[in-house]
Amino acid sequence: MTDLGLASGRGIEGRVTQNAPLAPLVWFKSGGSAQWLFEPKDVADLSAFLAALDPAMPVMALGLGSNMIVRDGGVAGVVIRLGKPFATVERLDATTLRCGGGASGILVSSTARDAGIGGVEFLRSIPGTVGGFVRMNGGAYGRETKDVLVECEVVLRSGEQRTLTVEQLGYTYRHSTLPEGCVVVSATFRGHAEEPAVIQAEMDRIAAAREESQPLRSRTGGSTFKNPPGEKAWALIDAAGCRGLRIGDAQVSEKHCNFLLNLGSATSAEIEALGEEVRARVKAQSGVTLEWEIQRVGENLPLPFRGEGRGEGQS
Structure with missing residues (x-):
């Protein structure tokens, strides 16, 4: 991995791939390769990797690749892809969930339903991951990420881990002020107490509306x-x-x-x-x-x- 320009120090445990094709990883199924693709083992591994990486090396996070065009010449630098270790959702209390940056909207909304937490059903309709929702203030059916986000945990380009509140993200329509090159590794969402059957009915309504109107x-x-x-x-x-x-x-x-x-x-x-x-x-x-x-x-x-x-x- 010396060509990647990693400084000596803690060993990197995640998977590093050179010239990794990105077309299979994005919904359009088109585009070139990543100069480097890194799939970290956990947050500590990601932090150590970024800290050891040449500061001049560009870094980009990739979720499900649903809302992205990867140009045919590929992506210079390092693409960070959060895999299964980051696809987690846990209940913190009666109305709050902590979700990994690689968790899908379907996983978040389904877990919320089972826990009796309403208000995040709209995430069911967004084809992406928590990291993308947080960065882009993802939304649908009258709600946006800012309406349910409490805080998020990010790893900065320097490797520093930081917690940012929703007020610190400067949210506007489909935009945040997250620092360039940082990776969202988790987010805390808060909804409200609701009967699982009511939540499921709303999820079914959203799914039917999408099926009718969108080329899914x-x-x-x-x-x-x-x-x-x-x-x-x-x-x-x-x-x-x-x-x-x-x-x-x-x-x-x-x-x-x-x-x-x-x-x-x-x-x-x-x-x-x-x-x-x-x-x-x-x-x-x-x-x-x-x-x-x-x-x-x-x-x-x-x-x-x-x-x-x-x-x-x-x-």
């Missing part, structure tokens, strides 16, 4: 653009005539216009280009500039050279 069984990245103030992104996209629009195997979903799909062999460049075409058409039709909600990370592949040395192609 497709290669997609979830909601592509943020809802502008007072508007719905899908409605603006539909009004601009983008329903079903395609570039290669990348398509705007006909079921829900704010979802992009990989129909089979779309490149990340095609998916991102389709998103930019949608933004341009919406701007021309309504004057509204849509903001990306999906994270776009990594580098584009170099443009191919053709003819008289002139670069052509999509980036």
Whole structure:
């Protein structure tokens, strides 16, 4: 692991992989490789790894890869993926749960139901992990992470472990002020006492609504653009005539216009280009500039050279 630039010290117990393909780990099933992929054994292992890592080495956390475009040139630096050791949920008291950064929304909401804790049912509908919810203030069906978060535990880029309260995260719509390069390793959520049957009924309602309106069984990245103030992104996209629009195997979903799909062999460049075409058409039709909600990370592949040395192609 000397090429990774780790300083001497405590041995790293997690798994380190060089040139690790990321396409299998993201929902779009497209994109390049991580220069390095690190899957830590536990919080102490992650902390030691980051402390020993060259401070100039970029670091990015990866959850379920649901709300992300990994560009075709891959991701430089280290991608941190929290696996099973971080996919835990424990009840602290009658209304409070501590959840690992790698726990899914389904696991959190199901555990809350069994414990008689209401208020976190909306997490059932977000295809991601606790770390992503906390970083992006994930939300759905009228609720957001900030409404139930008490505090989170993070490992900073320096390796320092720190606890941050919800007030310290500077939450706005789909945004937080979490420091660059830090990794959310756990979060404490507080709901309210409720009958499990009532919680299950709400989870069933949310699941049915998603099934009816969203392309759940497709290669997609979830909601592509943020809802502008007072508007719905899908409605603006539909009004601009983008329903079903395609570039290669990348398509705007006909079921829900704010979802992009990989129909089979779309490149990340095609998916991102389709998103930019949608933004341009919406701007021309309504004057509204849509903001990306999906994270776009990594580098584009170099443009191919053709003819008289002139670069052509999509980036």
